[in-house]
Amino acid sequence: MGCSASVISVDIVKNIFKTYKNKLALVVTSESLSQNWYSGNNRSMILANCLFRSGGCAVLLTNKRSLSGKAMFRLKCLVRTHHGAREDSYNACVQKEDELGRVGVYLDKTLPKAATRAFVDNLKVITPKILPVTELFRFMLSLLLKKLRGSPSKGSTAVAQAAPKAGINFKTGIDHFCIHTGGKAVIDAIGYSLDLSEYDLEPARMTLHRFGNTSASSLWYVLGYMEAKKRLRIGDRVFMISFGAGFKCNSCVWEVVRDLNVGESLGNVWNHCIDQYPPKSIVNPFLEKYGWIREEDDHDTFKIREEAM
Numbered sequence: 001m002g003c004s005a006s007v008i009s010v011d012i013v014k015n016i017f018k019t020y021k022n023k024l025a026l027v028v029t030s031e032s033l034s035q036n037w038y039s040g041n042n043r044s045m046i047l048a049n050c051l052f053r054s055g056g057c058a059v060l061l062t063n064k065r066s067l068s069g070k071a072m073f074r075l076k077c078l079v080r081t082h083h084g085a086r087e088d089s090y091n092a093c094v095q096k097e098d099e100l101g102r103v104g105v106y107l108d109k110t111l112p113k114a115a116t117r118a119f120v121d122n123l124k125v126i127t128p129k130i131l132p133v134t135e136l137f138r139f140m141l142s143l144l145l146k147k148l149r150g151s152p153s154k155g156s157t158a159v160a161q162a163a164p165k166a167g168i169n170f171k172t173g174i175d176h177f178c179i180h181t182g183g184k185a186v187i188d189a190i191g192y193s194l195d196l197s198e199y200d201l202e203p204a205r206m207t208l209h210r211f212g213n214t215s216a217s218s219l220w221y222v223l224g225y226m227e228a229k230k231r232l233r234i235g236d237r238v239f240m241i242s243f244g245a246g247f248k249c250n251s252c253v254w255e256v257v258r259d260l261n262v263g264e265s266l267g268n269v270w271n272h273c274i275d276q277y278p279p280k281s282i283v284n285p286f287l288e289k290y291g292w293i294r295e296e297d298d299h300d301t302f303k304i305r306e307e308a309m
Contacts, residue, residue, distance in 0.1 A: 002093070003180055004244025005029055005216035007252050010061070011078050017063040024064070029216035030056035036095070038104025045104035051183070055214025055221065071257050076237070077129045078252035081122040086247075089114040093245040111247075115186075118249035119193070119241075130239070130253050131173040139168045170194050174253070175236040176226055179204040180243055181211075181218040190241060203229075206277045211269075216244075221269065225277070228270035232260040 006029045013025040031052050038045045062071070083089035092114040096106050128136060170177075177200045179190050187208065191201045203225040211221050219240055226232055236256040243249050270277075 002244030002246065002248070003182060003213070003215045003218065004242040004246075004248045004250045006057075006219050007078065007240060007242050007250035008080065008244075008248075009216075010059075010075065010252060011080060011250075013061050014075065014078065017061075020063075022064045022066075023062065025061045027059045027061060028056065029059075029220070030054075031215040031217065036103075036105055038098075038102065040098045040100060040102040040104060042098045042104070042106070044108065045098060045106050047107050048105035051213055052215055053212035055211055055217050057217040057220040059220060068257070072260060073238070073254040074257050076253040076255050077126065079122055079126040079129070079250070081118050081125070081249045082246055083114065083118050083121075083248070084246045086114075089117070089247040092247050105245075112185075112189075114247040115243050115249070116189075118243070118247050119190075122249040122251055126251055126253075127168065127170075130237070131168070131170065135169055135172040142167065170196075170239065173237065174239040176203075176231060176238045177201070178219055178222045178226070178238050178240040180241060181208040181213050181222065182243055183213065184208065186243070202278055205282065209279070209282050210273070210277070216242075224268050224270050225274075227260045228268050228274040230260070232256045234259050 006027070009027045009029060013027060016025065017023065031054050036048065038049055040046075088110050091106075092108045092111040094106055095103065097103050177190075177194070177196055179187055179201070181187065181204050184205075187201055187204045190196070203222045206225055207218060207221045211218075214221060219242055223238065223240075226238070232238070234256055238254045238256065239251065240254065241249070241251045
């Protein structure tokens with residue numbers, strides 16, 4: 001299920017709760033537990049070795065009304081988008097063997113395009129469920145005016161295709177944005193598309209800075225940051241967005257049912273260091289020493305020499 005397994009797991013529990021009443025469900029998510037370390041020299045497969053860090057999280061869900069007073073969140077809606085039927089989306093991130101038979105996770109150059117396509121399709125479904133009618137009407141009216149004015153120039157079209165914007169104000173129905181920490185480029189792209197501020201992106205950026213990409217559990221680390229910073233107040237809505245191999249984009253909206261203070265959550269992973277965040281600078285301290293790898297074009301640099309084998 002990849003990095004998007006958290007929302008998928010919540011959806012499974014939601015469907016179980018439709019049949020079984022007064023139950024508890026424990027959802028445990030983590031970074032990949034299988035032996036996916038790649039020992040070859042294919043650059044597109046080496047990337048996965050340094051992309052993820054170890055981490056895990058457990059979430060307790062229930063449909064018992066008697067426990068509603070102890071609950072922290074209420075699930076409002078959930079939408080799953082899966083493009084596995086598309087050949088290019090399926091092959092954008094897949095486990096395979098290289099030319100020497102060594103197994104690894106292959107990340108194709110088409111991955112950003114596949115992620116964008118899945119993200120757009122997911123937003124088309126979930127947007128009417130979470131935003132007020134007034135904002136939807138405003139958006140439809142703006143689209144109508146653009147069509148009446150005619151198509152844009154070629155230059156502006158190229159820019160729009162390179163980094164598309166949703167064109168709708170999600171802050172009219174959402175208070176906090178819990179974004180998967182797939183990488184700086186992922187966070188920047190979602191922030192640009194949804195027109196989010198640095199305040200909105202701070203939880204995801206700080207989680208990536210402190211814990212890296214912990215795959216399926218990363219969303220809960222981001223949510224924990226909001227809780228530790230005492231941002232969550234009763235009635236607030238949190239928009240979770242996750243991406244995963246397949247290619248998938250899954251999202252859901254949680255409503256905060258009581259004010260959350262850091263003192264109440266003894267198990268919050270941020271408690272010991274939250275006062276240090278956000279830091280004054282998040283510049284990579286190793287970039288000056290190892291940044292040359294980005295401009296490295298000599299393929300011999302990454303080859304295993306015969307005499308060393």
